Amino acid sequence: MAQIATVNYHVHKPERQAFELDAGGIVGNLISPELAPTQVQVRDVRGATANMSFNAASVGFATSPTDVVSFDAGQDWQQTYDKELSKLLTTEIGAQEVIIFDHTVRTDDPDADRKPARNVHSDYSVDGANKRLIDILGADKAAEWSDGHFAFINLWRPVGAAINSAPLGFIRPSSIADQDWVLLDLIYPDRTGQIMGIAANPDHEWLYMSKMTPDEVAFFNIFDNRGLPSIAHSALDMVEDPNIHTVRRSIESRTLVRYAA
Numbered sequence: 001m002a003q004i005a006t007v008n009y010h011v012h013k014p015e016r017q018a019f020e021l022d023a024g025g026i027v028g029n030l031i032s033p034e035l036a037p038t039q040v041q042v043r044d045v046r047g048a049t050a051n052m053s054f055n056a057a058s059v060g061f062a063t064s065p066t067d068v069v070s071f072d073a074g075q076d077w078q079q080t081y082d083k084e085l086s087k088l089l090t091t092e093i094g095a096q097e098v099i100i101f102d103h104t105v106r107t108d109d110p111d112a113d114r115k116p117a118r119n120v121h122s123d124y125s126v127d128g129a130n131k132r133l134i135d136i137l138g139a140d141k142a143a144e145w146s147d148g149h150f151a152f153i154n155l156w157r158p159v160g161a162a163i164n165s166a167p168l169g170f171i172r173p174s175s176i177a178d179q180d181w182v183l184l185d186l187i188y189p190d191r192t193g194q195i196m197g198i199a200a201n202p203d204h205e206w207l208y209m210s211k212m213t214p215d216e217v218a219f220f221n222i223f224d225n226r227g228l229p230s231i232a233h234s235a236l237d238m239v240e241d242p243n244i245h246t247v248r249r250s251i252e253s254r255t256l257v258r259y260a261a
Helices: 078-093 126-137 138-145
Strands: 004-011 015-022 034-045 059-063 097-107 150-158 168-171 181-187 190-198 206-208 216-224 233-235 249-258
Touching: 004 206, 059 078, 078 097, 078 150, 078 168, 078 216, 078 249, 097 126, 126 138, 126 150, 126 249, 181 206
Parallel strands: 015 181, 034 206
Antiparallel strands: 004 034, 059 216, 097 249, 150 216, 150 249, 168 206, 168 233, 181 190
């Protein structure tokens, strides 16, 4: 079944563009480059995931309940959750080693420090991924991992209630043309990275899983040094049921994985 959603595509420009996060030292303050709101048709894959595979689509979905009761700041949940995610990635994609280096809780509220990302993007350029690899591992160990097969994988889970608005959507990698990608700087107060935005193309095939619950997880590839495509994604501006008014909350976890040689 298809839905109509609005997404914010990036725009090609002659100059380099950038996001500035926590701009001016203010947590949650975001300065964004120009975006182009665009309506797209989105296919619901719930009930059809048997026809999808992570290796073919760069995204997978799993039922994976967590023992974590609250992801609130200051709560002692990371060790438990990291073990759960490591086990999931070992089982689902065959990861041999998993390093979890970031958790972000997002709330769809104007006053939230971290809101859903409403721009069509993937998290790393090639240079950005290699720089992040060194940031995490150090130069010597990064060189060792680079000789083998490594990847950055994101995991995304609803928090508190099923997702009724602003679900996470993905573009099937085979429907993206090389010229659709837009290189973007990502400027933090303490470091600079690079991500890849996506410009509009009517050939894009959007997919999502409807009404994901806190027992369900999406795991998706954002960089792979052996060529599995990075998957572009974004929160979708759409509502499943206008009679439900729960606030969309989610947690995304960024991981670095190493596969068997």
